[in-house]
Amino acid sequence: MVPRVTGTWVRGSGPTPISDEQGGGKRGCPRSPASSKSPGRMSQTKPMVRITAYIKPFQLEDVKTALGNLNLGGMTIGEARGRGDNPEQAVQLAGHEYLIAMPLRSRVELVVTEADQERVIQAISGAVRTEAAGSGKIFVEKVEDAIRIRTGESGTDAV
Structure with missing residues (x-):
C-alpha cells in the first residue's frame, strides 16, 4: 500500500x-478559496462560444500571433485530417504533383465570450485567408458552461 x-x-x-x-x-x-464553489452551479456569466478553426499547418504561427494580440487567454491546438468541398488536394513536392485525399490540418479551439466572438473570427480569417480553395473553416458553437477542475470556478472565470 x-x-x-x-x-x-x-x-x-x-x-x-x-x-x-x-x-x-x-x-x-x-x-483553494475558490474550491468551495459548487461546480454544478452556474455563476453569473456572460454567454460563451467555442470557436474551432481548421487551418493549414504552416499558418498556425500566424494564427497564434493574431490570437495572442487579442489577450483572450488560452487555446487548444491539435492535428486533424479531412477535406472540404474538394475531394483531393494537389501538392507540389520535388517537382512532382501528388494528390492527397485527406490533407493534414491544424485545429485551433478556444472558448470566448460572445462579445469577443467577432474579433476572434476576424483575427483568424485575417491571418489565413487566401483566394485558393482549402483556406480552412471556422465553426462557432454555444457553450453552456465551463468549469476549471482545479478550483471549481465556472463560467467565464474558468476560461
Whole structure:
C-alpha cells in the first residue's frame, strides 16, 4: 500500500504536510478559496462560444500571433485530417504533383465570450485567408458552461 502524502509543493523542496483539518482536500490537495464553489452551479456569466478553426499547418504561427494580440487567454491546438468541398488536394513536392485525399490540418479551439466572438473570427480569417480553395473553416458553437477542475470556478472565470 502506498502511503498518503498531503502537502503543497514549494520549488526546490519536498512536500509540506498539511492535515485535512488544516485545509487539505481530497487526496491531500490543499483547498483553494475558490474550491468551495459548487461546480454544478452556474455563476453569473456572460454567454460563451467555442470557436474551432481548421487551418493549414504552416499558418498556425500566424494564427497564434493574431490570437495572442487579442489577450483572450488560452487555446487548444491539435492535428486533424479531412477535406472540404474538394475531394483531393494537389501538392507540389520535388517537382512532382501528388494528390492527397485527406490533407493534414491544424485545429485551433478556444472558448470566448460572445462579445469577443467577432474579433476572434476576424483575427483568424485575417491571418489565413487566401483566394485558393482549402483556406480552412471556422465553426462557432454555444457553450453552456465551463468549469476549471482545479478550483471549481465556472463560467467565464474558468476560461
